[in-house]
Amino acid sequence: MFENPDQQSRENLKEAFLEVVENQLKADDPKITRQTLVRLTSEGISKKDAKKLIAQCVVTEIYEMQKRNELFNLKRYTRLLMNLPKKPS
Numbered sequence: 001m002f003e004n005p006d007q008q009s010r011e012n013l014k015e016a017f018l019e020v021v022e023n024q025l026k027a028d029d030p031k032i033t034r035q036t037l038v039r040l041t042s043e044g045i046s047k048k049d050a051k052k053l054i055a056q057c058v059v060t061e062i063y064e065m066q067k068r069n070e071l072f073n074l075k076r077y078t079r080l081l082m083n084l085p086k087k088p089s
């Protein structure tokens with residue numbers, strides 16, 4: 001399917017981060033994830049694109065956790081989600 005192993009790895013990561021979003025939505029934990037999905041879709045963003053934006057926040061939070069050697073920080077993650085649709089930085 002993919003000629004480039006790096007492309008396959010990127011697709012696998014993308015799917016994994018979207019799965020994290022799906023798991024958060026299914027568990028309704030943290031609640032801000034579902035609230036953000038509802039907010040973004042009410043602003044006219046497709047459900048698929050909204051989930052991709054939320055997944056970018058997951059990636060950013062994981063990066064920050066690794067960089068700072070910290071556990072998940074709900075306040076930081078919430079701040080990232082509240083800033084959507086602006087891309088996390």
